[in-house]
Amino acid sequence: MGAWELLLVAAVMLIGLAGVLVPGVPGSWFVWAAVVWWALQDPHGLAWAVVGGATAVLLVTQAVRWQLPPRRLRASGADRRMIVSAGAGALIGFFVLPVVGALPGFLLGGYLSERLRLGGHGRAVAATRTAMRHGGSDVLTELFACLLIMGAWLGALMWGP
Template identity: 30%
Template sequence: MAVLVGLVGIVVQVLPGSVLVGSAILVWAIFTGGTQAWVVFGVAAAAIVIAEVAQWLLAGKHLRKANLPWATLAVGGIAGIVGFFVVPVVGLFLFFVGAIFLLEWARHKEVAAAWTSTKAAVQATLITIGVQLIGALVAAAAWVIGLFLT
């Protein structure tokens, strides 16, 4: 169940999904024991770590290309967290996008440039979610295979 909740957490961006998936597989490996369980955990952990590194590299490259400051993303992220509580679930996306648009509009003084930067931020977020999800799905697949082998 924790693996499934972790996968959902990656998509919804409310829970640290990859950490939850990896931790659940670690707990399974501890309780299952044996070489096979630890090999499965090693494969799962490697998939999650590779995905975490890849998401930073790919999203960072995308953001540098769009010339979007990290401070804008940080404020957008904080606004998204606040928005999640103000308007449950949907507020996360609305406040994130709104904050980035407003900050970029203030920076560029043009609506078109602000919207271009906002789209780049949303694309980078989607890249991050996609890469994390792929890594966690590989980890979950290794765990399912491990269930059958142990």
């Protein structure tokens, strides 16, 4: 698979990651489709193992999300900037502290956005907590699954055949 094709796969994955942050957009399925597209173009055992793992992760994520409250982030007072900041924080955290850094990155990104908007620590903590209760955990679950899939894909590119 050529460099341009890999860049297109990465672009579709990034669109999927952004789609997770937008209600109604099947972002996780974009990420999964990009992995399948990569595996079809570069068929080897490791690629199909990544597809199998990605499929399992998405199925487990869907089961977990059904147990969480539905997304009502807007009703909690969270604005678009807070959601994007939380997503960017998760992405940065995922790479700074591999895998587990997505959770504190998500929370810190959301908190910092709310701190800038509301001005005080107490109000920002309360707003972040409210947003997490009203669907932030749902977004975080789906985003974390997509980051895991993207990390597996990157690992397969770096250490695969």
